[in-house]
Amino acid sequence: MYKNTFGPTPRAIGAMTLKTDALPKFIVIGGPCSIENEEQVNKIFDSIQNHVTHFRGGVFRAGTYPGDLWGWQMDLLKMYHKEANARGKPNIVDVLDFRDLEKIDPYTDVFQVGTRQCQHYALLKELGRQKKPVVLKRGLYQTLAEFMGSLEYVLKGGNNNVILCERGNVSYLDHVRWELSISMIAKLKQLTNMPVIVDASHGTGDRTIVEPMALAGMAAGADGMLIETHPDPDKSLSDAEQAIHMDQFKQIVDKAVKIMGIR
Numbered sequence: 001m002y003k004n005t006f007g008p009t010p011r012a013i014g015a016m017t018l019k020t021d022a023l024p025k026f027i028v029i030g031g032p033c034s035i036e037n038e039e040q041v042n043k044i045f046d047s048i049q050n051h052v053t054h055f056r057g058g059v060f061r062a063g064t065y066p067g068d069l070w071g072w073q074m075d076l077l078k079m080y081h082k083e084a085n086a087r088g089k090p091n092i093v094d095v096l097d098f099r100d101l102e103k104i105d106p107y108t109d110v111f112q113v114g115t116r117q118c119q120h121y122a123l124l125k126e127l128g129r130q131k132k133p134v135v136l137k138r139g140l141y142q143t144l145a146e147f148m149g150s151l152e153y154v155l156k157g158g159n160n161n162v163i164l165c166e167r168g169n170v171s172y173l174d175h176v177r178w179e180l181s182i183s184m185i186a187k188l189k190q191l192t193n194m195p196v197i198v199d200a201s202h203g204t205g206d207r208t209i210v211e212p213m214a215l216a217g218m219a220a221g222a223d224g225m226l227i228e229t230h231p232d233p234d235k236s237l238s239d240a241e242q243a244i245h246m247d248q249f250k251q252i253v254d255k256a257v258k259i260m261g262i263r
């Protein structure tokens, strides 16, 4: 059983995420799986800007096969950062390699450690030395204790601005791509005072159950949600099967606010 050895840690990220009047004490991360073009970004950001605290969007992704990879598209990254900041919101960028940090830092407000990088300790150590917040996703196979180990790598470097993200794990079940662990959210809230968010997009891989699973995560104590959204979900460049339209995204956020009011 994991024992909390690092003690209470300031919820510094809270101050940054509480800026919208509409959504106090609530982290909502929305945007497409992949940043595709300026038109797509503007459509999505215009639609959801009053329902999010952060924008997300992939500009360099870890594909399952090396052929799925494409290099840093700096023009897309710069545009994504500019459009997010123009709306008064931070942008979140996935980091695969600490060697990329210097290059992407000027255009990144929050770093994200994807599920496959969650035990990339050299990267975690380097992010510990950064000042910017880090969204740390639980690894596909990670137990609670192992996830806490990854967290400690970042905290030990002196960076307490960590948002923990539950995004599901491998399992024997075959009705979902990944099995979202609701109990993980409750245990993370019990063991740490880090903000915890639920990613029901990757946590299911199935747009028909993104809403109930996101709301279940909120009921279990999550401080917010990460949801992938797209103007034309079927045409998403990546993760199309889990993308939802912005209208549904906003409905989920409104329902989550109600759940927070009664839990």
Ligand code: MN
Binding pocket: 033, 034, 202, 228, 238, 239
């Ligand atoms: Mn995705």
